[in-house]
Amino acid sequence: MKILISIILLCVIALGTGLVLEMIPFGEPKTKIGEYYIDNGVEKTGAVNIVTAVVLDYRGFDTLGEITVLFIAAVGLGSVLFSSKKSDKDKKQEPASLILSTGCRFLFPLILLLGAYIFVHGHLSPGGGFQGGAVIASAFVLVYLGCPGIRVNKTGTKIVESLGGLIFITMGLLGLLFGGYFLLNFLPKGIAHTLLSAGIIPIIYVAIGFKVGSELAGIIDNLIGRP
């Protein structure tokens, strides 16, 4: 009965959305603002990756809100899973096989390097702070699964996370100080297509990379539970 009601409901919603979607053409340019960003983004912001220019320059304040949402989700997860008493039964953890433990020790710094590369080059190539942070967090997943017993330093992740957020807000306030509005790109733009270009965008993206990486690592640590 419940399944029948659900299917009927979905059919009604599908009919409505289908009728609306038929009026939205596929594969045609729809917004003027996107064309404006593509035409003027490189000279206005200095970042050749227009998506990065939109994320950190045109909509930088929005991104500050998004990383706040991420922070609140991480804090909420920590407070939901927080338990003051240690688990009474100490389960003996079986050591992983030699191949697994050696492999994860070997791969861990390489994955960190890849993540750092992705967020340092966020304004030049596909990638950026969010993606690089996710790659770094995946390195911590590998360590937790492959080498049981090794834990991430919780105070360390909290310090890195807070520093990342602080750097973002400090850059925004410096823009307010030097030019009159929040998150102004006050540093020199440099030559496009080089690593040190685009003013404050690489600095903020590195900060976001560290913040997202440490936040997701803390989330994984909380979900795996106490040793």
Added chain:
Amino acid sequence: MIDFLSHYIYYIGAFGLIFIGIFIILVKHNLIKVIIGISILDTGVNLFLISVGYISDGTAPIFSSPDMKAENMVDPVPQALVLTAIVIGVAVLALALSLAIKLYKHYGTLNLRKIKEMKW
């Protein structure tokens, strides 16, 4: 019909994912499956946003070499939205899983039919 399908195949795929997600949320009894449904719905919404910004035969909005021209690039705004939405989706998924862990500790089951306050 075939013409309609080939023209709107991305919209149909994205909304297919969204409807599969809603169906799972409405019908399934296991809380973990409901969370998986939320995740599928999230993916469908992201895919829909990306496909709205697509331009036929377009390339990524990145000037990877200095002599690239600004023509036939896809809309960068939906991509920028989805880029952050994916990470937010992961965080929300983790928060939902932590609530599921707490519910399991409290009630001893993940079956939504047996948890009295969560029936519909």
